[in-house]
Amino acid sequence: DMRTAGMGEEASQGEMARFRRELGLRKVPWISRYVSERLTEKNESILLFAWHREVCYQLAEELIRFKPLLLVGGASADARESAFLAFQDGATKLLILNIAVGGRGHNLQRADRVIFGEFSWTDETNKQCEKRASRKGSDKSFVRCEYVVCPNSMDEIMLRSVFSKETRVRKVIG
Secondary structure (H helix, E strand, O other): OOOOOOOOHHHHOHHHHHHHHHHHHHHHHHHHHHHHHHHHHOOOOEEEEEOOHHHHHHHHHHOHHHOOEEEOOOOOHHHHHHHHHHHHOOOOOEEEEEHHHHOOOOOOOOOOEEEEOOOOOOHHHHHHHHHOOOOOOOOOOOOEEEEOOOOOOHHHHHHHHHHHHHHHHHHHHO
16 A cells, blocks of 8 residues: 655656656556547647646657647746747647646646646645636636546545645645
């Protein structure tokens, strides 16, 4: 039984990080199929978040036929603004974002759906990513946010930990 109490972003280092990265890479084909179906059958605009750069790169490669824009840490402010404008203007329906670079301060309300291929240990970080699509100026009543979770894996442990922390915080703040 893996203990997760008190874990946060420090879990992004060491052996646990290697397990998370490997799981993310193994989920890429499934995530790509799901996103491809949403784009093809529903014609949605999608924000796709992942934690690891390599996962973002592989997702972009797998989904290349949709001409996704990709932003990971280290992207210049100009590159970020250009990608955000292209998404908002409808030049692409798929924006793949590393959580660290895409989680704060951007209005991407054109998105119909937010999908997390990977997610953060911290609920607030995940919520900030979700909020990119539901900012002021949006005419949508809601935007669906989905977390791709591999059954019986570290994903379930992480999400259970995230939800447990959120519940504890609500009790304290009450």
